[in-house]
Amino acid sequence: MSRIGKQPVTLAQGVTLTVSPENVITVKGPKGTLTQAIDRDITVAVNGTEINITRPTDQIRHRAMHGLYRSLISNMVKGVTEGFTKQLELVGVGYKATNAGNTLDLSLGFSHNIIFDIPKEVTVATLTEKGQNPKITLGSIDNQLLGAVAAKIRSLRKPEPYKGKGVRYSDEYIRRKAGKAAGK
Numbered sequence: 001m002s003r004i005g006k007q008p009v010t011l012a013q014g015v016t017l018t019v020s021p022e023n024v025i026t027v028k029g030p031k032g033t034l035t036q037a038i039d040r041d042i043t044v045a046v047n048g049t050e051i052n053i054t055r056p057t058d059q060i061r062h063r064a065m066h067g068l069y070r071s072l073i074s075n076m077v078k079g080v081t082e083g084f085t086k087q088l089e090l091v092g093v094g095y096k097a098t099n100a101g102n103t104l105d106l107s108l109g110f111s112h113n114i115i116f117d118i119p120k121e122v123t124v125a126t127l128t129e130k131g132q133n134p135k136i137t138l139g140s141i142d143n144q145l146l147g148a149v150a151a152k153i154r155s156l157r158k159p160e161p162y163k164g165k166g167v168r169y170s171d172e173y174i175r176r177k178a179g180k181a182a183g184k
Contacts, residue, residue, distance in 0.1 A: 003067075004066075004067040004070055004071060005053055005055065005063075005066030005067045005069075005070045007070065008050040008051060008052050009050070009051040009053075009070065009073050009074045009077055010049055010050055010051075010077075011049045011050070011051065011077060012029070012077065012081045014029060014030050014081075015027065015028065015029040015030075015077055015080055015081060016028045016029075017046055017051060017073075017077070019038075019044050019046065022037075023037065023038040023039070023040050023042075023044075024036070024037050024038070025037075025038055025044060025073060025076070027073070027076040027077055027079075027080050028080065029077070029079075029080025029081050030080065030081065031079070031080050031081065031082075031083055031141050032079075032080055032141045033080070034076045034079060034080060034141060034142060036069075036072055036073070036076060038069055039065050039069070041055065041056055041062060041065070042054070042055055042062075042065055042066065042069050043055075043056075044069075044073070051073060051077075053066060053069055053070045053073065054066075072144075075143040075144075078143075079140075079141040079142060079143055080141055083139055083140065083141050084139065084140055084141070084142075084143045084146050085137060085138065085139045085146075086137075086138045086139075086146055086147070086150040086169065087135055087136070087137050087138075087169070087170040087171075088135065088136040088137075088138070088150060088153055088154060088167055088168065088169060088170065089133045089134070089135055089136075089167070089168055089169070089170045090106075090108070090133055090134040090135075090136070090166075090167055091133050091159065091164055091165055091166060091167075091168060092108070092109060092157075092165035092166065094107065094109060095107060095108055095109065095133075095134060095157075095165075095167075096128065096134055097126045097128070097134045097135075097136050098126055098128075099118075099124050099125065099126045099136075102117065102118040102119070102120060102122070102123075102124060103115060103116070103117055103118070104116040104117075104118055104124055104126070104136070104153070106153075106156065106167075108156060108157040108166075108167065109157070109165075114156055116152075116153060116156070118138075118149060119145060119149065121140055121141070121142055121145055122138055122139065122140040122142075122145060122146060122149050123138070123139045123140065124136065124137070124138055124139075125137045125139075135170065136153065138150055138153075150169070153167060154166075154167045154168065154169070159172070159174045161174065161175060161176055161177045162176070162177055162179055164176060
């Protein structure tokens with residue numbers, strides 16, 4: 001069996017999970033509500049405060065979905081109780097980030113500023129301190145959406161390996177290349 005899929009998910013205080021007949025899972029908590037469609041082969045059983053996910057056979061497809069849906073349900077429970085955050089860092093001379101509501105204005109060394117609309121489910125905050133790189137903090141209850149938005153912002157100017165300039169996650173490590181002088 002899947003090692004991740006075998007582990008039960010525990011519901012926190014104040015979180016309710018319902019499974020509809022169409023295999024749509026709804027998790028309600030203090031921070032909001034999330035829904036996720038589950039494959040019809042995967043069975044979700046709610047036993048008090050524990051959720052057990054089972055699969056019908058040991059086919060590769062069933063084994064893969066077993067761990068996937070357990071992780072998705074676990075992230076949904078964590079999202080409606082605590083929420084998720086990601087922090088991006090802008091490394092480069094003149095790189096700036098400001099926000100007005102859910103509109104992010106990025107100056108990333110192009111001839112024009114990039115205006116990026118953040119979905120309403122995601123909160124954004126920018127921080128610029130003297131002597132520090134500008135930081136963008138994203139927060140949401142939906143981990144999948146948060147990761148997609150952060151990856152899209154990062155893709156606007158990926159970090160390059162020579163000077164490390166670009167948009168990167170705050171905990172990301174960039175492998176640096178030596179450049180031309182190393183060939184001599």
